[in-house]
Structure formats: C-alpha cells, structure tokens
Amino acid sequence: MSVIREGKVKRVLEDPESSQHVIIEFTNFVTAGDGAKKEELEGKGRLACDITEFLLQYLSDKGIETHYVETLEGPKIRCFRAAILPVEVVCRNVAAGSFCRRYGIDRGIELSEPLVEFFLKDDKLGDPLITEEAVMRLQLVNRSDIGFMKSIALSVNHYLSELFAQQNLRLVDFKLEFGRTADGRLVVADEISGDTMRIWNKEGESLDKDLFREDSGDLLSAYVGLLDILRKTDPKIIPIRSEEVHVMVMPKEGIKNPPGEVTRKGLIRLGFQDVKEVRVGKEFKIVLTRPLTSSLLKGLELMNIKLLTNPIAETHEVRLS
Amino acid sequence: MAIAVIRFPGTNNEKDVMRVLASIPGGDPYLVPNYDGPGPLARADGVFIPGGFSYGDYLRAGAVASVEAIIDGVVEIAKAGKPVIGICNGFQILAEAGLLPGVLLPNKSARFVCKWINLRTCETKSIYTEGLDSAILRIPIAHAEGNYYCSEEDLHMLKGEGRVSFRYCNSEGEPTQEVNPNGSLDNIAGIVNERGNVLGMMPHPERASRAILGSTDGLAILENFVRATKAP
Numbered sequence: 155m156s157v158i159r160e161g162k163v164k165r166v167l168e169d170p171e172s173s174q175h176v177i178i179e180f181t182n183f184v185t186a187g188d189g190a191k192k193e194e195l196e197g198k199g200r201l202a203c204d205i206t207e208f209l210l211q212y213l214s215d216k217g218i219e220t221h222y223v224e225t226l227e228g229p230k231i232r233c234f235r236a237a238i239l240p241v242e243v244v245c246r247n248v249a250a251g252s253f254c255r256r257y258g259i260d261r262g263i264e265l266s267e268p269l270v271e272f273f274l275k276d277d278k279l280g281d282p283l284i285t286e287e288a289v290m291r292l293q294l295v296n297r298s299d300i301g302f303m304k305s306i307a308l309s310v311n312h313y314l315s316e317l318f319a320q321q322n323l324r325l326v327d328f329k330l331e332f333g334r335t336a337d338g339r340l341v342v343a344d345e346i347s348g349d350t351m352r353i354w355n356k357e358g359e360s361l362d363k364d365l366f367r368e369d370s371g372d373l374l375s376a377y378v379g380l381l382d383i384l385r386k387t388d389p390k391i392i393p394i395r396s397e398e399v400h401v402m403v404m405p406k407e408g409i410k411n412p413p414g415e416v417t418r419k420g421l422i423r424l425g426f427q428d429v430k431e432v433r434v435g436k437e438f439k440i441v442l443t444r445p446l447t448s449s450l451l452k453g454l455e456l457m458n459i460k461l462l463t464n465p466i467a468e469t470h471e472v473r474l475s
Numbered sequence: 476m477a478i479a480v481i482r483f484p485g486t487n488n489e490k491d492v493m494r495v496l497a498s499i500p501g502g503d504p505y506l507v508p509n510y511d512g513p514g515p516l517a518r519a520d521g522v523f524i525p526g527g528f529s530y531g532d533y534l535r536a537g538a539v540a541s542v543e544a545i546i547d548g549v550v551e552i553a554k555a556g557k558p559v560i561g562i563c564n565g566f567q568i569l570a571e572a573g574l575l576p577g578v579l580l581p582n583k584s585a586r587f588v589c590k591w592i593n594l595r596t597c598e599t600k601s602i603y604t605e606g607l608d609s610a611i612l613r614i615p616i617a618h619a620e621g622n623y624y625c626s627e628e629d630l631h632m633l634k635g636e637g638r639v640s641f642r643y644c645n646s647e648g649e650p651t652q653e654v655n656p657n658g659s660l661d662n663i664a665g666i667v668n669e670r671g672n673v674l675g676m677m678p679h680p681e682r683a684s685r686a687i688l689g690s691t692d693g694l695a696i697l698e699n700f701v702r703a704t705k706a707p
C-alpha cells in the first residue's frame with residue numbers, strides 16, 4: 155500500500171480497493187509540542203485506533219457524519235478520503251492547556267458555555283489560534299463551512315460529554331479535523347482519542363495525552379483504562395437532541411420596503427434623526443431533529459427556494475451558529 | 476360547466492364567487508376545500524381561487540397555500556389549457572406557485588387599501604377580456620399586498636407578449652402614478668400566463684357583478700371565464 159502522507163503519529167495509505175477511501179494506520183508514536191517531544195509506546199497505536207473506532211461509530215450512530223468506514227487489521231481504519239480543511243476545531247468546556255497560558259488563568263476553571271476555537275493547521279507556525287474573521291478573510295474556509303464546523307463541534311461536545319458523564323468523567327476539551335469527501339460532504343475526519351481530548355476524573359486527574367506532555371503518569375495504562383471505560387458506557391440511552399439553525403430573509407436591495415419606511419418615520423418622530431434607512435426582514439428559527447449534515451444543509455437551501463423566500467424579491471442567508 | 480372553487484383556511488370570498496358563477500348561464504360551481512387535495516379537481520372544466528387571507532397571510536401572502544397538494548391539481552388544469560382564475564389572494568397564490576410570473580409585495584403605502592378603482596383593459600387578447608377592448612371598468616380592490624413586482628426581463632416579456640390584462644387607471648383610462656393604489660410596477664393589476672388561460676388579478680370582479688353592489692363592470696370578466704370553461 156503506497157503512503158499518501160506520513161504524519162507524526164499516523165500514516166495515510168492508498169486503499170488498493172477504492173480511490174474513494176484511504177486507510178489510516180495508527181503508529182505507536184506519541185508526540186507533543188508539535189513533535190518536539192516524541193516517544194514510541196508499544197500498543198499505543200492499537201489503543202488510539204480502538205478508541206477512535208468506538209467514538210466515531212458512536213457519533214455516527216447519533217447522526218454526525220464522519221469519515222469512518224470500518225476497522226481493518228493492523229491498527230488501521232478504512233475511511234472516506236477527504237480533503238482536510240486547513241483549520242483544526244477545538245471545543246472547550248473547562249480551561250486547560252494553551253487556553254490557560256494564553257489568558258493567564260488556572261487550570262480547571264469552568265467556562266460559562268462551551269467555546270469553539272479555530273487553529274491554523276501549520277506545524278511550522280506551531281498551529282496558531284486563528285479568528286473566524288481571519289479564516290474567512292484569508293479565504294481558508296467559507297462562512298457556511300465555519301458555521302457547520304462550529305455546529306458539529308458543539309454536537310460532538312454534547313454527545314461525548316454525555317457519554318463520559320455516565321462514567322463520572324469530565325470532557326475538558328477536544329480537537330476535531332474536518333474534511334470534504336469526493337461526493338461533497340463535510341465530515342469529521344482524523345481521530346478522536348486520548349491524543350486529541352482531555353478527560354478528567356472526579357479528582358481532576360487526566361486520562362489523556364497530558365500524562366505524556368507533563369510526564370505525570372503512565373499513558374499506556376491510562377489509554378487501556380479509557381477504552382475499558384468506554385466499553386462500560388451505554389451509548390444507546392443517550393437521546394438524539396435537536397439542533398437549531400436560523401434563516402435570515404431580507405427584501406432585495408433596490409426593492410422598496412414599505413414596512414421599513416414607516417418604521418423609519420416612527421423612529422424619526424421619536425427623535426432618532428440619524429436613521430437613514432430601515433429595512434424589515436424576517437428571521438426563522440428552525441429546530442432540526444438531528445445534528446447537521448451536508449445533506450440537511452442542502453435541504454435548508456431548498457427550503458428557502460421552495461417556501462421560506464420568494465427569490466424574486468428576497469434574499470436569504472442560512473446561519474448555522 | 477363544472478368550476479372548482481378552492482377554499483383554503485382563511486379564504487373568505489368563496490360564497491360571493493359561487494353565487495355569481497351560479498348566476499351565469501352554464502356556470503356550475505362546486506366548492507373544494509384544500510384538504511380534499513387535487514382529487515376533486517379531476518372533473519373540473521375550470522378553477523377559481525377566490526380572495527381572502529389563506530393561512531392568515533403568514534410568511535407571505537399566498538405562500539403557504541401555494542405549496543399545498545391541491546395546487547398540483549391546479550397545475551394540471553392549467554397545463555390542460557383549461558381556465559384558471561385567481562382573484563386577490565388567489566392571484567398571490569398563483570404567483571407564489573409559479574403559475575404566473577412576479578410577486579405581490581406589500582403596498583407602497585404599507586396600509587391595507589380598500590376602495591373602488593378604475594381598471595383599464597390592456598393590450599391583451601386573452602379569453603378573459605373578450606369584448607372588453609380598452610374598456611374602463613369600475614371594480615373594488617381590498618388588499619395589503621397588491622404591489623405587483625417582477626424582474627425587468629419578465630416585465631419586458633409580459634408587455635411584449637400582450638399579457639398585461641388590466642392596469643389601474645384614471646377616469647380617462649390613463650395609467651398614471653396618482654391612481655396607482657399600491658405601487659404596482661407599470662400600474663399592473665392583472666396578468667395572464669403564456670398560454671393565456673391563467674389569469675391573476677387583484678381587483679374583485681365578483682364585488683362588481685350586480686347593480687346593488689354599485690357596479691356590474693366585473694361581470695363580463697366572469698362571464699368570459701365561464702364561457703371559456705365550455706370551450707372544447
């Protein structure tokens with residue numbers, strides 16, 4: 155099998171059976187600080203592969219589209235081949251790691267709500283934090299895909315948090331990569347394992363790669379424990395939650411908007427002389443039965459053309475986050 | 476002939492319409508509630524969509540009604556070349572359903588307009604305006620969204636193909652801006668489809684169909700419609 159990409163911990167191989175797929179092989183390497191710290195631990199690849207298989211399978215059972223197809227011998231998984239977007243998506247519930255260093259706060263501070271951050275995938279630059287605005291202005295990812303990734307990251311956060319909570323564990327944060335498949339779907343790619351998450355027990359002890367980063371414990375036995383714990387969970391009892399999206403509809407520029415004009419008159423009467431123009435549109439809050447997928451996103455566009463918007467006189471924008 | 480008069484939740488002109496149609500020789504109207512679906516339209520020789528406020532005019536006037544199953548039946552009737560007429564909310568529904576080009580936007584005044592207007596029969600040669608060459612008709616309007624709008628190409632096409640059936644006009648028959656009651660593009664009050672068998676108009680001919688109502692000018696349009704349902 156020819157190698158497409160030799161990563162720090164995984165190898166991406168051609169799938170001899172299908173050009174739509176790739177095979178990802180998990181090595182025994184573990185690295186930290188963008189490869190500055192590196193070790194080989196016998197059995198680590200198998201564990202990361204099994205945990206990834208378990209979690210990606212669980213997420214897809216909840217309706218989240220991932221690249222996972224099946225597990226092969228080796229520690230290998232067959233996945234949909236995907237063009238990986240150039241940003242990594244991090245979701246945090248509790249302050250840890252670089253977030254604490256960046257803002258000078260203590261490890262363990264609860265965030266008021268889950269936070270989604272983007273990091274530029276660039277090892278040479280050390281994968282720096284990047285703002286959503288910069289991602290758009292540099293045309294790395296468009297607005298719709300950014301919204302999609304945020305929405306999925308929050309869904310993944312919900313489902314993973316619920317799963318770990320069954321075993322009294324706290325999902326602190328995790329990283330996702332997204333990729334576009336040949337048939338145009340944006341899916342969760344790469345791995346989800348102790349290498350890409352922080353998980354704490356009630357005592358605040360890590361069951362993840364922080365043990366290696368900080369030389370604070372035995373990574374291999376933590377991963378064995380993590381897989382054990384996952385196998386004790388009951389994923390089926392976690393219900394599928396609904397997701398919310400918004401559609402903004404506005405009268406097209408150049409078309410008179412009488413409701414806006416009379417509203418403006420009212421505002422002027424109230425003394426708001428600086429109101430030059432008011433245009434009244436509509437906002438739809440749409441609650442979906444399941445997590446967003448690329449086909450649901452297409453459905454939202456179709457909803458607009460078929461009913462929500464009259465394209466002759468109105469424009470629309472789907473807001474995913 | 477058998478004329479299906481469609482009633483959606485919020486339609487409120489169906490009784491007036493049924494009464495007038497029944498009074499016209501050959502007119503045999505029957506009411507079809509939307510929830511009966513397209514089935515009852517199979518025997519129709521023509522379809523009438525009366526005015527009102529289908530689905531409370533929520534979303535956009537006519538929008539929700541325009542995606543109902545019964546509209547599939549209306550599309551079939553239109554395709555078969557049988558006459559289909561939509562008055563007021565009926566016009567809004569036909570436009571939203573794509574059976575007629577353009578859209579009816581909120582009135583320029585942002586107010587509900589209810590008054591008698593003059594209507595000029597225009598360049599059209601449709602079945603609906605037979606015998607009404609350049610007539611000036613007195614017919615009432617009552618709507619909040621009657622501001623006809625369409626793309627420049629569509630307007631060009633409508634005019635070029637003689638598909639503007641009626642325009643708001645003054646007592647001399649001139650379509651001036653002073654008498655434009657709602658801001659409609661080119662004073663357009665009614666249009667027909669390419670084939671000429673589907674008419675949408677904002678004014679209410681059924682409310683100008685008996686002397687006691689103050690005008691009988693609308694009757695001719697409805698008589699033309701009934702006559703067209705008899706055509707082979």
Ligand SMILES: Nc1ncnc2c1ncn2[C@@H]1O[C@H](COP(=O)(O)OP(=O)(O)OP(=O)(O)O)[C@@H](O)[C@H]1O
Binds near residue numbers: 166176238333344
């Ligand atoms: N479905 C997929 N199709 C193609 N490439 C994928 C897919 N899933 C993950 N990848 C890519 O495969 C590589 C996995 O290797 P590894 O995680 O060891 O890389 P890495 O050294 O961390 O490099 P990177 O900074 O690119 O993540 C990554 O580059 C990842 O983006």
Ligand SMILES: [Mg+2]
Binds near residue numbers: 161344
């Ligand atoms: Mg990686």
